Amino acid sequence: MDSQGRSDAPRPRRYGSSEDGRREGRRGYGPPAARRKCAFCANKALELDYKKVDMLHNYTTERGKIGTRRHSGLCARHQRDVALAIKRARHLALLPYTAEHVRKG
Numbered sequence: 001m002d003s004q005g006r007s008d009a010p011r012p013r014r015y016g017s018s019e020d021g022r023r024e025g026r027r028g029y030g031p032p033a034a035r036r037k038c039a040f041c042a043n044k045a046l047e048l049d050y051k052k053v054d055m056l057h058n059y060t061t062e063r064g065k066i067g068t069r070r071h072s073g074l075c076a077r078h079q080r081d082v083a084l085a086i087k088r089a090r091h092l093a094l095l096p097y098t099a100e101h102v103r104k105g
């Protein structure tokens with residue numbers, strides 16, 4: 001005589017209203033990322049130089065653009081220095097302005 005059939009079944013949770021679904025103020029999954037220090041601030045011995053192409057290459061994107069601070073994890077001061085060094089290296093043709101596959105089209 002139970003018209004509902006499953007009256008004792010738990011009600012489905014409404015999306016976005018659960019008690020344990022609070023946002024912790026961070027994006028994505030996993031443990032909260034530790035505040036990573038800028039590589040140049042952390043390591044004083046690390047010197048920035050426009051001739052160090054291999055190092056500067058790590059701060060460019062796949063297309064040859066200068067990476068963002070979010071990408072590099074550098075502080076504002078060192079990101080500026082890196083950007084300047086990349087521009088110098090580009091001027092001397094040590095680094096490309098664009099990726100080869102972009103230029104060819």
Ligand SMILES: [Zn+2]
Pocket residue numbers: 038039040041042074075076077078079
């Ligand atoms: Zn720094």
